[in-house]
Amino acid sequence: MNREENDLEKIKTGIPGFDEIAGGGFIKNRNILVQGEAGTGKSTFSMQYLVEGIRQYNENGLFISLEYDPIFLIEDMKAYNWPINEYTRENKLSIVAPKGGLENPSNMNVDDLINFIFEETDKVNAKRLVIDSLNSLEFIFSKTENYRKEMIRFNSLIGDLECTTLLISELHNNIYTYLSHGVINLFYTKVGANRLRGIEVRKMRGTQHSSYTHAMLIQDSTGIEVLPTEIDFNL
Amino acid sequence: MIILATIIIDPFISEVLSSINLNEYERKAYLSILEEGKVVARNISRKSGIPYAKVYQTLDALIDKGFILKDDGRPKKFYAIDPKTSFTRRLEFLEREWRSQQSLREMNVEKILPSLVLLFNETKPQQKTEGGVWKIIGLEEIFNKVDTLMISVSKRILITSNNSKLINQLLNRVYRPNLEIIIRSQKIPENYKDITFIKIPVSNSSTICVIDEYAMITIFEVKNNYTAVLTKMNEMIKSYLSDIEQGGE
Numbered sequence: 001m002n003r004e005e006n007d008l009e010k011i012k013t014g015i016p017g018f019d020e021i022a023g024g025g026f027i028k029n030r031n032i033l034v035q036g037e038a039g040t041g042k043s044t045f046s047m048q049y050l051v052e053g054i055r056q057y058n059e060n061g062l063f064i065s066l067e068y069d070p071i072f073l074i075e076d077m078k079a080y081n082w083p084i085n086e087y088t089r090e091n092k093l094s095i096v097a098p099k100g101g102l103e104n105p106s107n108m109n110v111d112d113l114i115n116f117i118f119e120e121t122d123k124v125n126a127k128r129l130v131i132d133s134l135n136s137l138e139f140i141f142s143k144t145e146n147y148r149k150e151m152i153r154f155n156s157l158i159g160d161l162e163c164t165t166l167l168i169s170e171l172h173n174n175i176y177t178y179l180s181h182g183v184i185n186l187f188y189t190k191v192g193a194n195r196l197r198g199i200e201v202r203k204m205r206g207t208q209h210s211s212y213t214h215a216m217l218i219q220d221s222t223g224i225e226v227l228p229t230e231i232d233f234n235l
Numbered sequence: 236m237i238i239l240a241t242i243i244i245d246p247f248i249s250e251v252l253s254s255i256n257l258n259e260y261e262r263k264a265y266l267s268i269l270e271e272g273k274v275v276a277r278n279i280s281r282k283s284g285i286p287y288a289k290v291y292q293t294l295d296a297l298i299d300k301g302f303i304l305k306d307d308g309r310p311k312k313f314y315a316i317d318p319k320t321s322f323t324r325r326l327e328f329l330e331r332e333w334r335s336q337q338s339l340r341e342m343n344v345e346k347i348l349p350s351l352v353l354l355f356n357e358t359k360p361q362q363k364t365e366g367g368v369w370k371i372i373g374l375e376e377i378f379n380k381v382d383t384l385m386i387s388v389s390k391r392i393l394i395t396s397n398n399s400k401l402i403n404q405l406l407n408r409v410y411r412p413n414l415e416i417i418i419r420s421q422k423i424p425e426n427y428k429d430i431t432f433i434k435i436p437v438s439n440s441s442t443i444c445v446i447d448e449y450a451m452i453t454i455f456e457v458k459n460n461y462t463a464v465l466t467k468m469n470e471m472i473k474s475y476l477s478d479i480e481q482g483g484e
Binding site: 029110111112114115118119122156157159160161162 | 275276277281286287288289309310
């Protein structure tokens with residue numbers, strides 16, 4: 001551990017096996033990028049992060065869905081037996097789409113989005129925040145005159161909400177890879193006739209984390225479990 | 236808390252803060268910080284109703300204007316400077332800024348004035364001159380011209396008119412002690428001392444005012460609209476001689 005690591009307060013995700021490979025969890029109030037191709041488990045990982053935050057650490061959560069209907073998202077998560085509806089009723093968890101719905105997201109500008117996130121965070125006193133997805137954000141930022149400047153401003157304003165934030169993204173090179181404090185890569189790769197899941201802590205500033213790609217399981221009823229064993233998709 | 240709630244809605248305080256160039260968001264943020272002490276941006280947004288996306292630029296503006304400071308670290312905390320200090324500095328700054336702007340304005344006006352005067356002289360509708368003869372439109376302009384001519388009067392004023400009202404208005408403007416004033420009219424006005432009146436038949440169509448025998452204003456009135464022709468003898472002669480030199484008649 002270096003000096004900075006000692007100084008920084010961390011939060012555990014509560015996802016079995018993940019905190020061990022991430023050097024103890026996420027640094028509190030930082031923004032982390034969770035990226036991977038379709039079907040790699042980004043939404044599941046992020047929702048589990050919110051659910052475990054409430055269940056184990058008494059930290060309320062907010063899921064901002066910019067491109068997927070929250071109703072479908074809740075239905076998709078039913079397989080894991082997480083008490084999502086109960087948490088929602090207790091105002092510990094909120095899963096929301098932007099004002100006006102998803103039908104015409106192009107109407108929302110950067111300021112609208114920032115204000116929307118701020119208001120929704122306030123409503124549930126969220127300490128954990130998930131924004132799905134970066135690709136939708138990029139669409140909103142693309143309408144501004146200075147994409148990079150607006151992205152930096154967004155990152156800074158969201159960072160000051162005192163939430164530990166996961167930003168979901170499809171796997172591609174983007175500015176947020178550099179702006180975020182951490183990058184988690186998820187894999188679902190074909191090996192022979194089968195597909196195997198893996199997870200990698202690609203970047204986590206101020207933290208000694210595993211440099212391996214680890215095997216990952218998505219279990220019915222419990223969700224994600226990260227294994228301490230490394231995985232080589234080339235085998 | 237209750238006191239500040241009053242301050243926020245106090246229109247006079249709001250007006251004073253506005254007068255030193257604090258916009259609505261800046262006023263709300265500043266008063267919120269005064270109440271809260273040291274506070275993070277999102278709490279200022281919550282308290283004041285300023286949209287979160289706008290709160291940082293509002294706070295940065297308040298820092299630039301010398302009302303608040305911020306701590307380093309995340310999230311940043313903002314706190315007020317002693318109002319005695321910040322307001323004194325602000326007023327001094329605005330005064331300097333005003334002086335600087337005024338100085339720039341004066342300099343620029345000085346630059347453009349000659350060309351504007353030139354333009355005005357070329358196009359002004361009230362007075363048209365040709366060879367020492369001016370056409371003047373409007374009673375106010377006529378009186379202004381009389382006032383100008385009276386600056387250099389030394390001997391005599393001669394007014395010929397049957398318009399009593401206009402005679403009185405002209406007398407009010409031209410009367411000077413030790414100046415000979417002669418009025419020629421069919422109607423002799425009363426209550427004027429040291430003025431010579433000569434009762435003779437006079438045309439009703441115009442009023443003539445001769446000043447020191449070098450300038451003559453002939454005033455015409457049609458349905459309360461006044462027009463005058465001013466003739467300056469010396470300039471008329473000058474123009475005439477100039478025309479002869481240039482081969483004119």
